[in-house]
Amino acid sequence: MTVALIGVNVSANNLSLLHFFTAILNPLKKLEELRSRRWFADTGMRGFAHRQRMQQQGWRREDIMARPMVAIINTWSDLSPCHAHLRERAESVKKGILMAGGYPVELPAMSLGEVMVKPTTMLYRNFLAMEVEELLRSLPCDGVVLLAGCDKTTPGTVMGAFSMDIPMIFCPAGTMLNDRYVKNGVSRTVGAGTHTRMFWDDYQAGELDAAELQHLESRMTRAPGTCNTMGTASTMTGIVEALGLTLAGASSVPAMDSAHTRMATACGERIVGMIWEDLKPSSLVTRGSFQNALAVQMALGGSTNAAVHIIAMAGRLGIRLGLDDLDAMARQVPVLANLFPSGDRLMEDFYYAGGLPALMKVIAPFLSLDERMVSGQTLAQTVAQATVLDAEVIRPLDKPVSQAGALAVLRGNLAPDGAVIKPSAATEKLLCHTGPALVFDSQAEMLAAMADEALECTENTILVLRNAGPVGAPGMPEWGNLPIPKKLLKLGVRDMLRLSDARMSGTHYGTCVLHISPESAVGGPLALVRTGDVIELDVSQRRLHLQVPETELASRRAAWRAPKPLLQRGFTRLYQQHVTQAHEGCDFDFLQGNQASPEPVIY
Numbered sequence: 001m002t003v004a005l006i007g008v009n010v011s012a013n014n015l016s017l018l019h020f021f022t023a024i025l026n027p028l029k030k031l032e033e034l035r036s037r038r039w040f041a042d043t044g045m046r047g048f049a050h051r052q053r054m055q056q057q058g059w060r061r062e063d064i065m066a067r068p069m070v071a072i073i074n075t076w077s078d079l080s081p082c083h084a085h086l087r088e089r090a091e092s093v094k095k096g097i098l099m100a101g102g103y104p105v106e107l108p109a110m111s112l113g114e115v116m117v118k119p120t121t122m123l124y125r126n127f128l129a130m131e132v133e134e135l136l137r138s139l140p141c142d143g144v145v146l147l148a149g150c151d152k153t154t155p156g157t158v159m160g161a162f163s164m165d166i167p168m169i170f171c172p173a174g175t176m177l178n179d180r181y182v183k184n185g186v187s188r189t190v191g192a193g194t195h196t197r198m199f200w201d202d203y204q205a206g207e208l209d210a211a212e213l214q215h216l217e218s219r220m221t222r223a224p225g226t227c228n229t230m231g232t233a234s235t236m237t238g239i240v241e242a243l244g245l246t247l248a249g250a251s252s253v254p255a256m257d258s259a260h261t262r263m264a265t266a267c268g269e270r271i272v273g274m275i276w277e278d279l280k281p282s283s284l285v286t287r288g289s290f291q292n293a294l295a296v297q298m299a300l301g302g303s304t305n306a307a308v309h310i311i312a313m314a315g316r317l318g319i320r321l322g323l324d325d326l327d328a329m330a331r332q333v334p335v336l337a338n339l340f341p342s343g344d345r346l347m348e349d350f351y352y353a354g355g356l357p358a359l360m361k362v363i364a365p366f367l368s369l370d371e372r373m374v375s376g377q378t379l380a381q382t383v384a385q386a387t388v389l390d391a392e393v394i395r396p397l398d399k400p401v402s403q404a405g406a407l408a409v410l411r412g413n414l415a416p417d418g419a420v421i422k423p424s425a426a427t428e429k430l431l432c433h434t435g436p437a438l439v440f441d442s443q444a445e446m447l448a449a450m451a452d453e454a455l456e457c458t459e460n461t462i463l464v465l466r467n468a469g470p471v472g473a474p475g476m477p478e479w480g481n482l483p484i485p486k487k488l489l490k491l492g493v494r495d496m497l498r499l500s501d502a503r504m505s506g507t508h509y510g511t512c513v514l515h516i517s518p519e520s521a522v523g524g525p526l527a528l529v530r531t532g533d534v535i536e537l538d539v540s541q542r543r544l545h546l547q548v549p550e551t552e553l554a555s556r557r558a559a560w561r562a563p564k565p566l567l568q569r570g571f572t573r574l575y576q577q578h579v580t581q582a583h584e585g586c587d588f589d590f591l592q593g594n595q596a597s598p599e600p601v602i603y
Contacts, residue, residue: 027276034275035166036069038602039140046602050140059103067103068275070268071141073132073157074106075148080113082150082233083173084224085255089264093145093171096268102143102275104268107135114151114233122503123475125152125159125309126579126588127571129316132160137597141166143275145267149173149226151506154236155309158245159587162281162316164597167274169374170245171267172237174255175347176225181216189349191228192221193507194340197481205489225255228347230339231506235302236309241356242296243289244373245281248382252355254348270374279374282317282594288368290314290321291329292379295366298333298406299359301342303506304420304514307407308476312585318594323418323583327409327542333366334400335424338393341509342424343401345393353393357386362394404428410513410544413553414499414525414535417517417583422509423539427495430511431539434547435460435497439531441467443479453487459496462535466526467563468502469519470579470586474565474572480504480514497537499544501526501582513537513544515582521563522581528556 032041039050054064072093076086094104110128112121136144144164146157149172161168179190199216202208208216226233237251247267253260290310297306307326314321337359338345360367361383369380388394395401404423411418423431438461440446446465449455457463463482470476480502484493498512501519518524525546529535534547546553565576578588585592 029276029278031066034068034142035599036140036142038599040064042602063103067101068142068272069140070097070102070104070271070275071136071139071144072104072106073109073135073144073146073148075109075111075128075150075153075157077111077113079116080111080150081221081224082113082226083111083148083153086147086173089147089171089173089261092261092264093147093268096265096270097145097272098268099265100269100272102268102272105139105141107139109135109157112150112152112156119473120475120477121152122477122586123572123575125156125586126575126591128153128156129159129163129591132157133163133597136161136164136166138600143167143271144169145271146170147173149233149237151232151236151305154233154240155313158240159313159316162285162313163591165280165282167271167277167279168245168281169247169267169271169274170237170240170250171264172240172246172251172253174225174253174257174260175228175234176221177223177254177256178228178346178348179220179222181219189346190216190220191340191346193227193231193505194229194509195220197508201484201489201494204486205492223256227507229341229507230301230303230337230347232303232305233506234347235297235300235306235506238296238300238302238356239293239306239310242293242360243285244371244379245285247375248373249355249357252347252351254351257351273376274374277376279376284372284374285317286371287319289371290319292360292367292371294326294329295333295363296356296360297326298330299336299363301335301337301339301401301406301424304407304422305503305506307420307515308503308582308586311583312587315585315587315592316594323409323420326407329366330405330407333363334397335402335406336362336395336397336400338395338401341507342406342422349390349393353390354386354388357383358388359394361386362388362397404431408539408542410537410539410542412543412545414529414544414546415516416525417581419513419516419544421511421513421539425509426511430495430497430537432537433460433462433497433511434534434536435462437462437464437529437531437533437535439464439466439529443468443477446482450483450485452485455485455487457485457488459488459493461496463496463498464526464529464535465498465500465502466520466529468500469516469521470581471576472501472519472521472563474567474576476501476503476582476586478503478505480512481508481510482512499526499535517581517583519581523557523560523562525553527560528553530556
């Protein structure tokens, strides 16, 4: 069997038969040492009951007793179009597990379809991480294949698996297919997210009529899979591949390509070998792995959301990573992937161009090539055979997509703990800008104002939204790509400087300062800004400054009162009490660190 991925071949020689026979003939872990033996090898009544119940489902006793049990965490649901195909992919994973001598069990987990979940999937990323950790901890699982891909499902499942620290492999959901839009005889490639904002702005400005918009609505997302721009989904699956947690090239394979099905089967095969090799995240992922992930994020022109997720992921392994690490890498590694919103191509084009292995080969000078991958190979071995097949999509180092980097970390009296911006998707003239603030305390207030054609503002106005952070919203939703006022859209304005303590969709573009920390709801300086205050942004100097005297700010600070929480019950209350700030990854304070997840007592 060979899984053919563009730019790299994942063959049976090094991922199936070799690992299978090595594990069987010379395993690091013996059968009696597997976690699942605590459930099934027990000689008392509990062991009798556990074996009995598995046989109730049609499994043979000899299978239960002689095979490692492999969990398949599946984030499929009918309300997650990104994951609509994961039921079928789970069957392919099961096939691979059985072929390699394992025992597959599928475990559903919270789906977190990005568009449908309200108020924001970010509110539930930590919920999913907790669910994954507890599923794996409480059940007889020896290893796990994670089936995910939509924005928060990737960091959520990986964070949970990191905390559990059993052998794991990530199987990315893959991206949707491209669409084509023809107008006035001109055809252009269209994807999700980025073009959604573009077409909506055109509609608001009167450049698209309702019938044309409805046609686009029915065509733009034409197959299962995640957004096909370099949004958060593809950014995070690329980061996980760079960490060494997927098969080579897996994050680039489109969801509906037959190679995706074969890749899922290969994931099932490989995890069995990893169980016998006792290859766990703690022995695989290092600080060097995270440095590789940062380099990949910058070369991809990845989503600003990665600044929150990658810090949280590293924290689950006890690896200290901060905004300064991201900024330092962004200064070194240029944007080389010509993908929306920084470029003008889509993920399907990236796959045909060689995928992530080809991109990593280009940025090899910035990588720690000795890091190990789930394949058992080093990163150097993994990218050795990769080839760039389209240099317009994966650019060489001397021909970047943008001279501006994929990320810049800003500080100043408005963001003492940091804020982020994506220069490569911003308007160059706005990267050094001073103007008056127009402040909104809620999303509803801001949306109503944007539709008011009598709103007092110009293209030099700086739009400010607060109470949109982790505690304030709650959940830090993707409100940071504040809409342009309708009256300015009609004048042809398509970008303004916008500031918030919210996040922004990785598919969106514009000059948006995000993740201002600490957030306004906990008393951060953003809470003190008033309409008319002058704000200065200078990205080259990494500066975000409120031009108000400190004496005046002290007076405002003394008068400030924290807003009352919107919800007083359930998970949201737990979230608001324990979530950390954006610069710390927005994880729960009681889940940070690499303490061992305690094994359950079995009676």
